[in-house]
Amino acid sequence: MLDRVNWIDVGLVEDIPARGARTIATPLGEVAVFRTGAGEVFALMNRCPHANGPLSEGIVHDRHVTCPLHGRVISLATGRMRDPDTGCTPTLPVQVGEDGVIRLALVPSFANA
Ligand code: FES
Numbered sequence: 001m002l003d004r005v006n007w008i009d010v011g012l013v014e015d016i017p018a019r020g021a022r023t024i025a026t027p028l029g030e031v032a033v034f035r036t037g038a039g040e041v042f043a044l045m046n047r048c049p050h051a052n053g054p055l056s057e058g059i060v061h062d063r064h065v066t067c068p069l070h071g072r073v074i075s076l077a078t079g080r081m082r083d084p085d086t087g088c089t090p091t092l093p094v095q096v097g098e099d100g101v102i103r104l105a106l107v108p109s110f111a112n113a
Contacts, residue, residue, distance in 0.1 A: 002093055002105060002107070005093070005105045005106075005107055006105070006106075007095065007103040007104065007105050008026075008103065008104050008105075008106070009101050009102070009103055010024050010033060010102050010103070010104045011101070011102055012100050012101060012102070013035060013039075013041055013096050013100050013101075013102050014100055016033065016034075016035040016041075016102075017035065018035055018036070018037050018039070019035070019036065019037050019059075019060040019061070020034070020035060020060065021033060021034045021035070021055070021056040021057075021058075021060065021065075022056070023046055023056050024104065026104075026106055027106065028045070028106055028108060029045060029046070029047075030045070030046040030047075030056075031043055031044070031045060031046060031092060031104065032044055032045070032046035032054075032055050032056035033094065033102060033104065034056075034060055034065060034076050035060075036060060036062070036063060036076065037060070037061075037062075040063065040076075041094050041096050041102055042063070042076035042077060042091065042094060043091065043092040043093070043094040043104055044074070044076065044079050044089050044090065044091050044092070045079075045089050045090045045091075045092070045108060047089060048067040048069065048072060048074065048089065049072075049074070049079075049081055049087030049088055049089045050067065050069070050070060050072050050081070050085070050087060051069060051070065053067040053068055053069035053070065054068065054069075055067060055074060055089070058074075060076070063075060063076050063077050064076060064082070072085050073085075074089060075111075076091075077091070078091065078111035079091045079110065079111055080111050088110050088111050090108035090109060090110055091108070091109060091110075091111070092104055092105060092106065092107060092108055092109075093105040093107060
């Protein structure tokens with residue numbers, strides 16, 4: 001299915017600091033693109049499932065982000081809040097090309113919570 005999706009360029013991976021994020025305005029709303037300490041890149045809607053906190057301003061650790069508002073921990077890979085909390089924010093497909101350009105598909109999906 002994703003081969004039929006329009007991928008949009010959202011900048012260079014090197015422009016996002018390790019354990020950091022940048023935000024992208026999209027027709028779906030603001031998307032947060034994260035880069036982990038290991039160099040992986042993930043994209044989630046920039047709102048915490050608890051009370052819409054800006055996840056892009058949270059602390060990135062391993063493959064998770066801690067929300068800056070109330071400290072819930074969200075998986076960057078699935079968008080799910082860590083137990084015992086429940087809730088999920090949509091994730092979006094993201095790729096990094098050999099040219100270092102991050103490409104985002106505006107196809108949000110929810111993990112099964
Ligand atoms: S808004 Fe994220 S933990 Fe409350």
